[in-house]
Every structure is written in C-alpha cells, then in structure tokens.
Amino acid sequence: MRKILLSLAVLVAATACRPAPAPQAAAGARPRVALVMKSLANDFFATMAQGATHHQAEHAADYELLVSGIKNETDLNEQVNLVEQAVAQGAAAIVIAPADSKALVPALKRAQDRGVVIVNIDNRLDAEVVRQAGLTAAFVGPDNREGARRVGLALAAKLTAGDEVAIIEGVTTAYNGQQRRAGFEDAMQAAGLKIVAVQSGAWEMDKANGVAANLLSAHPGLKALLCANDNMAIGAAAAVAAAGRSRAVLVAGFDDIAAIRPLLADGRVLATADQHADLLAVSGIELALQALKDGKPGADRATTVDLVTR
Numbered sequence: 001m002r003k004i005l006l007s008l009a010v011l012v013a014a015t016a017c018r019p020a021p022a023p024q025a026a027a028g029a030r031p032r033v034a035l036v037m038k039s040l041a042n043d044f045f046a047t048m049a050q051g052a053t054h055h056q057a058e059h060a061a062d063y064e065l066l067v068s069g070i071k072n073e074t075d076l077n078e079q080v081n082l083v084e085q086a087v088a089q090g091a092a093a094i095v096i097a098p099a100d101s102k103a104l105v106p107a108l109k110r111a112q113d114r115g116v117v118i119v120n121i122d123n124r125l126d127a128e129v130v131r132q133a134g135l136t137a138a139f140v141g142p143d144n145r146e147g148a149r150r151v152g153l154a155l156a157a158k159l160t161a162g163d164e165v166a167i168i169e170g171v172t173t174a175y176n177g178q179q180r181r182a183g184f185e186d187a188m189q190a191a192g193l194k195i196v197a198v199q200s201g202a203w204e205m206d207k208a209n210g211v212a213a214n215l216l217s218a219h220p221g222l223k224a225l226l227c228a229n230d231n232m233a234i235g236a237a238a239a240v241a242a243a244g245r246s247r248a249v250l251v252a253g254f255d256d257i258a259a260i261r262p263l264l265a266d267g268r269v270l271a272t273a274d275q276h277a278d279l280l281a282v283s284g285i286e287l288a289l290q291a292l293k294d295g296k297p298g299a300d301r302a303t304t305v306d307l308v309t310r
Contacts, residue, residue: 031292032064033285034086036079036096038123040069042203042231043257044277045097048122051278052285063289066091073203074171076103083107087114093288095281097122101175102129109135117291121284122275123176138291138298140284142305144179145186147273148228148254150307152187154271155224155252161192163223166215168201168208168236170228177203180228180254188226196222201232208232212239216249224250230260230272237268256308264310275305 035052037045049067056065066086070078079099084107086094094116098104105125108118118137125137159165167184170177181198188195196219201208212225216239225240227233233253240249246268253260256274263269280303291298 030061030063031092031289032066032090033288034066034068034082034089034091034094035281035285036082036086036094037067037069038079038097038099039071039073039075039203041072042229043259044229044255045069047257048097048277048281052281054278055282055285063285065285070099073099076100079104080107083111087111087116091116092292093117093119095119095121095284095288098125098174099123100171100173101126102173105129105133105135108137109133112136117288117297119284119288119291121280123174126175136297138287138300140287140301140303141176141280142275142303144176144254144275144305145183147275147305147307148180148183148226149186150183151252151254151271151273152184152226153191154307154309155226155250156187156191156193158250158270159191159193159223162194164194164196164219164221165224165226166197166199166219166222167195168199168211168215168225168227168232170200170203170232172200174203177228184226184228193224201227201235203229203231205231205235207235209235209239212236213243216240216243216245222249224252227251227253229253230255230257230269233269233272234259234263237263241268256306264308267310271307271309273305274308276303279303 068082076099112118120137121140124139169181199211201211225236227236230253233251237251251269253272256272260272283303287298
C-alpha cells in the first residue's frame, strides 16, 4: 500500500510541476484524459488509479492520462484546483469522482465551456444543480443504495427484530453517501431493526473511530454499526475492540478495499460491498474517449456492485 501511494504521489507531483501546454488541436493528436479523484490516502482511489494507469498502458497509442487526487475527502477547494489545472494542461476530457455533489459543478461547467468533455464517476453530481448550471455530464457508477441495502440485509440476518443499530455516513453532501445511508435504512426497516443514531464520519477512519466510540458510550445496547465506506468501518471496528465489545457489536462497510479483508476474515467486519474501483475508472475513461470520438457526451452507464462477506 505504501508503494502504491508513493508512486501516486510522485505521479501527481510530476503532473503538478509540468508547464501547462497549449491545448491539443492537431488532427490525430492523442487526447489527454484527466482522472480527478478524491483522497489518494483511501485505498479505494489508489486501486482506481491503478486500474486507470494499467488501461492507459495497454492503450498508449490512443490517449494520454493525467492522474490526480486530493489529500483528504473534504478538501473541496483542492479538487476544484485540480479541475482547473487539468484544463490548463490541455485535457480534452475530465473523468471525475467529485468530493461533493454540488460544489464541483461550477468548475466543471467552466471546463465544459472551454470544450472539455466531462464524465462523472463514483459519486453522482446533484441533478438539480447540474441542470441549473447547464452542465452535461454522463454518470458511470453503481447503484449505491442497492449495494448498501444488500450489505445491511447481510448484517440484519445476524440480529433480532428490535435490536439497536447506528449508521456512520459519509460526507452528507455527497450523493453516494446519501444513497448508502438510504440503502442501510431500507434494510434496517425491512428487518425491523431500530436505528438509534445517524452521524457522519466524513469518510475518514479517525473521525469514524471517534464517532463510533461516542455511539457505543451513548447506546449501551447497540448491536451494530453500519459504515458507508471501509475506512470508516476500520475505525469503527477499532472503537468496538477498544470498548471490549468485539463480537457483541457487528460492523459493516462498503468498498472492499484491501485493508478490510483481514477484518472480514476474522469477523471484526461482517460485510462490505465491492464496486470494483479499477473497472469503474476504466469505464469512465472509455466513455470519455467515445464521447470525444462521437462529439457527444454519451449515456449513463451502470457498473457492478457485489456483496462481500467472510
């Protein structure tokens, strides 16, 4: 994992320091596609970057790839800067996993007004804000609500109707976080479980650890913590262990990052969902290349999400 992040850091730094070239106008020139992600400290986006770089290596004659990401999940200003930097570097298309479903829309619209194709992956942009801005961006990604519902049902099967559970959601303005929370709620309602609290862990391990610790203290009868990503599930599982309530409080996550698998294997985390980060990036890039070829944005594409348990 350290090697992956170090390689990405070098790639991002090299990209940032490169002088901004003139936009590619020559016929037959390879288009530049910018992949702009959320936190590179999150294994999910490290995997996404790996998938993208592997695809570009196999299609080196077809396009150039610019890879970038932000330091943490809530650094919205930096992600806006990365969008503007991609335009300055002559990107013909931007494939973006936005940190916020609303805040990135103006920057993306400015890029589109300069002729850049925009493809939205992973976290869907807010439909009303997109409409008001006049932005056109196809979405590539999974059904987060259904994926979370399946994770929730797997956890509910281990509990009894009436048991108390809590949800640790992601950034509250992120559409995928909203959908995962809704999916967890769907499953809990179907199973007759009692949701006693919903709090944000902002996608971050340390913050979720603190949130989980407080929830465990405030609700002694708590039986499960449903976390909207695996980083938060790892933080929550550590809080459960520190409280001496391992096995008594179940934990679920979402993303199936490499770091969650030992916790799945030994039961500290019961279930997660795999939305195949590497393939998600590739699907977005392929749609962007097709849009450049066709001269039109293309249609939304649904990608796979799978339940993962021990």
